[in-house]
Each structure stands twice: as C-alpha cells, then as structure tokens.
Amino acid sequence: MQYDEFITHVQSLAQSNSREDAERATCATLETIKERISSAESQALAAQLPQELAAYLQGTETKPDQDFDLQAFIVRVSQKENTEPITTAIHVRAVFAVLQNAIKPEEFAKLHAHFSRDYEEMFGTSPINEVPA
Template identity: 55%
Template sequence: MKYEQFIKQVQSVAQLSHRQEAERATRATLETLKERIVGDEAKDLASQLPAQLQECLRGREGENGQFFSLQEFYQRVSEKEGTDPSDAATHVRAVFAVLQKAVTPGEFADVRANFSDDDAELFLSGTSLSEVPSS
C-alpha cells in the first residue's frame, strides 16, 4: 500500500477532517507500537510499510517490547499526537484497521501476538474492515 493511500484510509476510517490529523495519528500510533512490541518484529512490520512510515518503527532492533496496558497505549499515543485519550483510542483503532489491510496476514498475526486478549479492541474497528480497501 502506498503512503498516500494509507493516510487517506486512516483519515476516512477515523473520520478525521484533515490529512495532517491522519498523519499525526498514524505516526503516533506506530511510534507507540514500536515501544510495545519486540524490536525485531517492529523492523519486520516496517519492511511492509511505505518508506515514509518505516522510520516510526525503526531503532529498537534486538530489544524486547515494553509491557503496558491498553489505556497506557492510548495515553502515549494521545501525548505524541497532542489530542484527548478518547480521540486517540479511535485513531489507534483506525490505524490498526488500515495496518491489517496493508500488511500480510502473517505479519499482522505476528503483531497481534505481542498483545493479550485484554487488548482485543485494538484489533476491531468501528468501521467494518470490509470498508477499508485492500492494497
């Protein structure tokens, strides 16, 4: 999936007014995801994303992921994005919905394996995934 398409889909799924909001939400989510998952997994995920997004996931190769709760995930995204935590939660779910369509099923399963069943809402979208076009 190309960068423009990825951002446009995040904007649509999250119902954001401006492209810049979708870019901020995407970068904040991926940077927080990088902190949460095993570093080599972040590198593998980055390899399937557009070059403009790969940098958000690089830099922790060989390191373990940090465990933090789903609420902490939303809080960290909120701080990076400069928005309210409830808005950040919506944005995170939108990014994950697009991410699921942008990478191979196996790669997305590897990302999912870094989260517990308590984090299941990350892997559901308010908008049906069928509404997110495939790459």
C-alpha cells in the same frame, strides 16, 4: 499500499477532517507500537510499510515494555499526538484497521500476538476492502 493511500484510509476511518491529524495519529501509533513489540518484529512490520511510515518503526534499539496495557498505550499515543484519549482511541483503532489491510495476514497475526486481550477492541475491525475517500 502507498503512503498517501494509507493516510487517506486512516483519515476516513477516523472520520478526521484533517490529513495532518491522520498523519500525526499514524506516526504516534506506530511509534508506540515500536515501544510495545520486539525490535525484530518492529523491523519485520516496517519492511511491509511505505518508507515514510517504516521510519517510525526503525531507529534506536529500545527494549519493548511488554507490560503496558491498552490504557497506557492510548495515553502514550495521546501524548505524542497531543489529543484527548477518546479521540486517540478512535485514531488508534483506525491505524490498526489500515495496518491489517496493508500488511500480509501472517505478519498482522504476529503483530496481534504481541498484544494482550485488553487490546482486542483495537483489533476488532475487519480488513478494509474499500474505504471511501
């Protein structure tokens, strides 16, 4: 999946009027995923995404904070995105849904395994077959 297609899908699923909001949501979510998973898994995920998005999963080696729950995840993304947590939750769900479609199923399963049960609502969306533009 190409960068423009990824962002268009996020924008559509999040029902956002602004492409810039979809880009900001995507970047903030990927940066927070990077904080949550191992460096090796982050690199594996980055390898399957367009370079413009992969950059948000790469960089300085950080030790993942395996203890933060969904609420803390939403707060972290909300701060990066500078949006209200309710809006952020919609954005995060959209990014996860597009990720599920953009990467190999086995890679998505590995990503999913890094998140505790309280994240299930973020993974509840089935893969997208066609998202209206």
